[in-house]
Each structure stands twice: as structure tokens, then as C-alpha cells.
């Protein structure tokens with residue numbers, strides 16, 4: 001499959017079969033995250049692979065905020081999760097001085113790692129959905145994340161419940177999203 005085919009065919013999966021995801025595949029997905037580029041090569045991340053019942057239950061609880069709101073009402077059927085935690089970024093002094101912020105690139109870095117992992121999962125025949133919202137305290141307590149290290153997102157991973165033809169992408173028109181040489 002060409003890379004553009006991969007881009008066109010990837011879509012979020014929110015219904016999973018109960019087939020467990022092989023540990024080797026989860027390692028390969030996390031490896032795609034580990035190899036992602038980052039600003040100053042700071043790698044401001046830790047990826048927590050959750051494939052055991054206790055850790056998965058902690059994630060299922062952690063993606064529910066404010067006593068019931070969640071972006072993932074389908075979470076209980078997810079065979080595995082990867083929780084992406086932002087770490088302090090050892091960026092070059094010039095970056096820290098200019099922006100007054102060592103974390104300037106960290107969320108972008110984690111976003112790139114997330115997509116690398118989603119594509120690797122897809123290449124392995126798996127479906128994924130990123131879950132953006134989580135309760136920081138619950139995540140810390142449930143997964144032993146040190147205080148102050150923020151969870152920036154969770155990737156739900158599993159074999160899709162059904163193999164569907166990809167839908168047409170709902171995206172801005174090319175000319176709205178892209179311009180040449182000027183805004």
C-alpha cells in the first residue's frame with residue numbers, strides 16, 4: 001500500500017472485536033512512537049502500553065471526566081490502550097530562552113508520535129482511535145504517573161469489529177487548508 005493509500009484509508013475505529021492484540025504488535029506500535037522525530041530530539045514522552053485488565057480498567061476510568069463526560073463511550077470494548085504522557089523536554093537553551101518555555105514543542109511532538117503509532121497499527125491490521133480528554137488525577141493514580149506529568153492523550157487499539165470500505169474524508173477543501181507562498 002502506498003503511503004497516500006494509508007493516509008486515505010486510515011480512519012478512527014470505535015468498535016473492536018474481542019480478539020486480544022498480540023504483545024509483539026503493541027511493541028511494534030510503541031516502537032513507531034519511540035522513533036518519532038521531536039524538537040531538539042527532546043523526546044518529551046512516555047508511552048504506557050495498557051493490555052492487562054487492571055491497567056485497562058484504570059484507563060477506562062481515566063477517560064471519564066467530570067463525573068460522566070467522555071469522548072469514548074465505547075471504551076470498555078477496547079483490547080489495548082497506549083497512554084501518552086508528556087515529560088519535561090530537554091530542549092536547547094536557545095529555544096527555552098526565546099519562548100521562555102521548554103515545552104513549546106512537546107504537544108506537537110506527541111501528536112506526531114500518536115499518528116506514527118496509528119499508522120503502524122493500521123499497517124499491522126489494527127484499528128485505532130485517539131481519545132483526547134482524560135482526568136489527570138485519575139490517570140496519575142491509576143497508572144502511577146508522577147504528579148505533574150500530564151496525560152496528553154490515549155490511543156485505543158484493537159482489531160476492528162468489522163472491515164469496512166473507507167468513508168469519504170470529511171475535511172476542509174484543499175484551497176481552504178492550503179495556500180502557496182502566502183497565507
Ligand SMILES: Cc1cc2nc3c(=O)[nH]c(=O)nc-3n(C[C@H](O)[C@H](O)[C@H](O)COP(=O)(O)O)c2cc1C
Pocket residue numbers: 010011012014070071072129130131132133153
Ligand atoms: C487529539 C485528538 C483527540 C480525539 N479525541 C477523540 C475522542 O475523545 N473520541 C473520539 O471518538 N474520537 C476522537 N478523536 C478522533 C477524531 O474525532 C477523528 O480523528 C476525526 O473526526 C477525523 O476522523 P478520522 O480519524 O476517521 O479520519 C480524536 C482525534 C484527535 C487527533
